[in-house]
Amino acid sequence: MTTRSVPAxxxxxxxxxxxxxxxxxxxxxxGGPSYDAALRSRAVGDLQITTVDSDPGEVHRSPRFIARGxxxxxxxxxxxxGVSQVEQDGRTTEMGPGDIAFFETIRPxxxxxxxxxxxxxxxVPRALLGQxxxxxxxxxxxxxxxxxxxGGLVSPFLGRLADTVDGCAAPxxxxxxxxxxxxxxxxxxxxxxxxxxxxxxxxxxxxxxVQQFVRWHLSDPGLTPEVIAREHGISVRYLHRLFEGExxxxxxxxxxxxxxxxxxxxxxTPADSLSVGLIARRWGFTSGGQLSRAFxxxxxxxxxxxxxxxxxxxAAGEKP
Numbered sequence: 001m002t003t004r005s006v007p008a009x010x011x012x013x014x015x016x017x018x019x020x021x022x023x024x025x026x027x028x029x030x031g032g033p034s035y036d037a038a039l040r041s042r043a044v045g046d047l048q049i050t051t052v053d054s055d056p057g058e059v060h061r062s063p064r065f066i067a068r069g070x071x072x073x074x075x076x077x078x079x080x081x082g083v084s085q086v087e088q089d090g091r092t093t094e095m096g097p098g099d100i101a102f103f104e105t106i107r108p109x110x111x112x113x114x115x116x117x118x119x120x121x122x123x124v125p126r127a128l129l130g131q132x133x134x135x136x137x138x139x140x141x142x143x144x145x146x147x148x149x150x151g152g153l154v155s156p157f158l159g160r161l162a163d164t165v166d167g168c169a170a171p172x173x174x175x176x177x178x179x180x181x182x183x184x185x186x187x188x189x190x191x192x193x194x195x196x197x198x199x200x201x202x203x204x205x206x207x208x209x210v211q212q213f214v215r216w217h218l219s220d221p222g223l224t225p226e227v228i229a230r231e232h233g234i235s236v237r238y239l240h241r242l243f244e245g246e247x248x249x250x251x252x253x254x255x256x257x258x259x260x261x262x263x264x265x266x267x268x269t270p271a272d273s274l275s276v277g278l279i280a281r282r283w284g285f286t287s288g289g290q291l292s293r294a295f296x297x298x299x300x301x302x303x304x305x306x307x308x309x310x311x312x313x314x315a316a317g318e319k320p
Contacts, residue, residue: 002038011035015054022050023075023121024105025065030057042165044177048073048123049162051080058112061105071105073123074136076184078158082117086110091141098146098155102139102188109140120162128181129188139188150190153209154183164216171264172215179208206232207242211253218258221284225250258283259298262291266307276303 001018003011012035016028022041037054079095086093086101088109095101103109131139144151161180165173210232217223228250229239243250265279277288285291295303 001040003035004038008034011037019059020070023123024061024070025068027060027062027065028057029060030055040166042173044165044170045174046125046128047177047181049165049177050121050123051162052117052119052121054113054117056113056115056117058110060110061103061108063108066106066108072125073105074126074129075103075105076122076124076158076187077101077103078120078122078155078162080118080120080159082113082115084117084119085112085114086141086143088141089137093141093143095143098151098159100144100151100155100158100187101142102136102191104136104140107137107140120159122158122162122180122184124181124184128185130185131188131192135192139191142191144187144191150187153206154187157183157209157212160216161212169264172261176212176215179212183208206234207246210239210242214254215257218254218261218284219282221281221286223254223284254284255294256298258285259294262295262303263306266303267310274307279303 001022003015006014012028012030012033015035015037016026018039019026019028022039028035035055035057037052039050039052041048041050043049077095077100079097079099079101081097084095086095086103086109088104089107093101126136129136144154146152146155158180161176165176168176210228213228213231214223225236225239229236232239240250243253246253248256261283262279262285265282266274266276269275269279275288276291280286280288280291285294292302295301295306299306301309
């Protein structure tokens, strides 16, 4: 949604309605009669991901809006560009590019934007953060910097997810969203200095980050342990150790992900345009022969034999 779709004199009213429909109701004040702003939003599993690009201004989540009952989620916000000055629960903080902060939507908050800005907003159901209500009140308006340990892992991942999720197929997008919720729960616990025994620890967070990176790059046949380790600033030895608790090696896990995507592609490609070689190369195999060998090893059938059997099973109404 963009204010450029309406006459300039109606832009602020349009923006009020767009924000209310997508996020929550807020008062929005600007320095002029018109407003240049845009947002895009996608709900993925339990997570809603919204990117906002906007002119300077101020937003106020006041009690009159809270009374409408539209505040069921916590906002985890990544500042992409510009600066924001946040006030909530008696605290103030300033956010710069890469910073992360939590907003509570059932209590008032005020945010000022002195210049044009971009925010990436992750709306998380309250229960999924794993914190008591009293603890959530201590979480808000605290800026987590990208250089502060966990922030250096979480901020780039969330930013990349918001930028690319629209291009992801639904099953993959939902997997990525679950990873994002786990990371935000870990971030909340870390900021509150609470025990994280039941939340992702440092190794778990790095494992999630590696797994998401691999999923984004499955089509690259050059996706080797050395490349993955270099991208994450870790050693190859440490990378392999992350997968010791997964029951298979890194290379086995990558092959499983590629095979799963190939199976999905086989099922959704029309029969008259089916090409095992094309599907293989799309998901990181060097040839149709390499895919066929991996497929037979994993499932005991060639890709075409598996597809015929799967279609017959579905036609007969059998369950997997």
